Amino acid sequence: MTLQGWRRAWMCWGLWVASTGLALGQGNERRFELHLTQGKLAASERMMRVTQGDTVHWRIFSDTAGELHLHAYGVQVPVLAGQVAESTFVAHTSGRYRLQWHAPTSSRAPTQGEHHAPALGVIEVHPK
Numbered sequence: 001m002t003l004q005g006w007r008r009a010w011m012c013w014g015l016w017v018a019s020t021g022l023a024l025g026q027g028n029e030r031r032f033e034l035h036l037t038q039g040k041l042a043a044s045e046r047m048m049r050v051t052q053g054d055t056v057h058w059r060i061f062s063d064t065a066g067e068l069h070l071h072a073y074g075v076q077v078p079v080l081a082g083q084v085a086e087s088t089f090v091a092h093t094s095g096r097y098r099l100q101w102h103a104p105t106s107s108r109a110p111t112q113g114e115h116h117a118p119a120l121g122v123i124e125v126h127p128k
Contacts, residue, residue: 027053027091027128036062036079039101039120046121050091052128060085065104070123072097091125098122 030050034041039062050056060068060079068077068085072095079085098119 027051027055029055029057031057034058034060036101039064039103041121048123051126052091052094054091055088056091057088058086067102069100069102070097094125094127096122096124
């Protein structure tokens with residue numbers, strides 16, 4: 001492809017991103033407070049609904065140390081017991097995604113399937 005062809009392709013891609021609102025700051029800002037007690041969320045906090053392109057901001061409180069994972073987006077938030085952790089990301093892909101809580105591992109090797117615990121909650125990203 002020529003230089004002019006590459007420029008045209010990049011310009012088309014940029015127009016597509018702008019038209020879909022996927023560029024950072026094009027969606028709404030959505031804030032969620034997540035309160036974990038013994039590695040579990042309250043029922044009212046287990047479902048989060050956002051729209052594609054929204055900026056999602058989590059403020060996380062926990063009584064135990066661990067990591068909050070949103071594997072599909074590659075989000076991993078370390079959380080210390082009794083301290084606030086925060087994370088922000090853009091919900092760029094629509095779908096229904098599981099949140100998982102991973103407690104710190106001990107010195108022994110984890111058993112098969114132990115790393116992927118049951119879902120802590122769900123975030124639904126609806127198409128724009």
